[in-house]
Amino acid sequence: MTLFDLTDKVAIITGSSRGIGRAIAERMAEHGARVVISSRKAGPCDEVAGEINARHGEGRAIAVPANISSKSDLQNLVDATLQAWGRVDVLVCNAASNPYYGPMAGIEDDQFRKILENNVMANNWLIGMCAPQMLERRDGAIIIVSSIGGLKGSPVIGAYNVSKAADFQLARNFAVEYGPHNVRVNCIAPGLIRTDFARALWENPQSLKTATTTTPMKRIGEPDEIAGAAVYLASPASSFMTGQAIVVDGGATISSGVIG
Secondary structure, X not given: OOOOOOOOOEEEEEOOOOHHHHHHHXXXXXXXXXXXXXXXXXXXXXXXXXXXXXXHOOOOEEEOOOOOOOHHHHHHHHHHHHHHHOOOOEEEEOOOOOOOOEOHHHOOHHHHHHHHHHHHHHHHHHHHHHHHHHHHXXXXXXXXXXXXXXXXXXXXXXXXXXXXXXHHHHHHHHHXXXXXXXXXXXXXXXXXXXXXXXXXXXXXXXXXXXXXXXXXXXXXXXXXXXXXXXXXXXXXXXXXXXXXXXXXXXXXXXOOOOOX
């Protein structure tokens, strides 16, 4: 067994019909995992699961649509996984929402509430649903896809950043609670990645220029560049790591901000 072997591990990845979630699912399957593809719409989930099965053999992926704002949908996601494969070894809380761009003073209560419910509370629900059988087996890895936004302020995505900062603490708290049972909880904090979710940022010429000129690597990231961190956090390679956040941002958070 190699350090990054995920053979026969069962992984639920939310928001995995596209973008970062899809890249994580594809790379985990490549490393031997059986993956559960989940997002709101059944069609895209079926398509991704079908492609993974075609590449790695039937039975390597299943599709279970779920809206993260629905607690019953999330419970069905876990129940369907347990019915199909009898266990959940890895949970990746990747799905999130951000219905508002602008200063905090302009956000409506319903918008702020949706951000917090989908980006924080839904993760708490799903972790609570998956953790019991992990704790009983004394084995499991939980990964929350947060953001470098949780480390910074912003004039346009402040509420989203508040939710992502909360995700860091969610991971730390669960890491303390679950550590004695050998269940690890960590975060990934991507920088600006070329996904549909972040399109409003990277399609804007000015914001793209600011992001790339002040970042040491002088570019934004691609979804697949986040997947390796997820494979690491799910695998034996990270067996002594919990409550932490891996920043994958091309150096954005360590930059002086000086254009060069």
